[in-house]
Amino acid sequence: xxxxxxxxxxxxxxxxxxxxxxxxxxxxxxxxxxxxxxxxxxxxxxxxxxxxxxxxxxxxxxxxxxxxxxxxxxxxxxxxxxxxxxxxxxxxxxxxxxxxxxxxxxxxxxxxxxxxxxxxxxxxxxxxxxxxxxxxxxxxx
Amino acid sequence: xxxxxxxxxxxxxxxxxxxxxxxxxxxxxxxxxxxxxxxxxxxxxxxxxxxxxxxxxxxxxxxxxxxxxxxxxxxxxxxxxxxxxx
Numbered sequence: 001x002x003x004x005x006x007x008x009x010x011x012x013x014x015x016x017x018x019x020x021x022x023x024x025x026x027x028x029x030x031x032x033x034x035x036x037x038x039x040x041x042x043x044x045x046x047x048x049x050x051x052x053x054x055x056x057x058x059x060x061x062x063x064x065x066x067x068x069x070x071x072x073x074x075x076x077x078x079x080x081x082x083x084x085x086x087x088x089x090x091x092x093x094x095x096x097x098x099x100x101x102x103x104x105x106x107x108x109x110x111x112x113x114x115x116x117x118x119x120x121x122x123x124x125x126x127x128x129x130x131x132x133x134x135x136x137x138x139x140x141x
Numbered sequence: 142x143x144x145x146x147x148x149x150x151x152x153x154x155x156x157x158x159x160x161x162x163x164x165x166x167x168x169x170x171x172x173x174x175x176x177x178x179x180x181x182x183x184x185x186x187x188x189x190x191x192x193x194x195x196x197x198x199x200x201x202x203x204x205x206x207x208x209x210x211x212x213x214x215x216x217x218x219x220x221x222x223x224x225x226x227x
């Protein structure tokens with residue numbers, strides 16, 4: 001049985017870009033779990049935008065090459081994902097962030113996890129208190 | 142409210158993973174009415190291709206430099222979110 005896990009952009013970006021070893025180990029563990037069939041990864045639109053935006057900036061600042069960025073996207077295209085397309089209006093997004101007690105970007109990830117009844121795979125320590133207060137589990141290897 | 146379950150093929154991506162509309166999520170409004178929050182799509186990739194892709198992603202992960210926490214990409218992601226993604 002494969003469990004849904006919502007993926008934060010920080011985890012995908014830690015695969016391709018410099019980060020502490022512990023974060024790379026976490027991202028690797030998630031990839032292993034997907035490969036074993038234990039995890040079905042869930043992507044939000046925000047996650048895709050954050051990953052694309054960060055790689056645009058890294059390529060423009062010559063941190064990585066465009067070839068490497070495209071290779072990364074090509075590999076992600078060969079993976080199965082569940083995609084959540086957010087269809088809420090402005091007021092709903094505002095009200096949800098207020099209710100969840102966090103910023104709107106953080107709320108997008110929390111809402112995805114709550115709606116799918118799934119844990120969130122994240123490396124962002126600032127998100128952790130919001131996971132606890134909203135009774136959302138962090139994915140652990 | 143039980144989410145609607147629909148299976149419908151959408152666009153293909155370069156002949157590889159395809160998006161399939163599978164589900165919808167709902168929340169109740171203040172007035173108690175169910176309101177759609179998201180549409181769920183699924184990309185289904187070939188198992189062998191996914192296995193090969195994950196092996197290459199793991200290599201990429203090991204090959205990219207290790208940094209201190211403050212200089213890593215995770216810290217950058219948080220700074221961007223706090224600034225509103227300028």
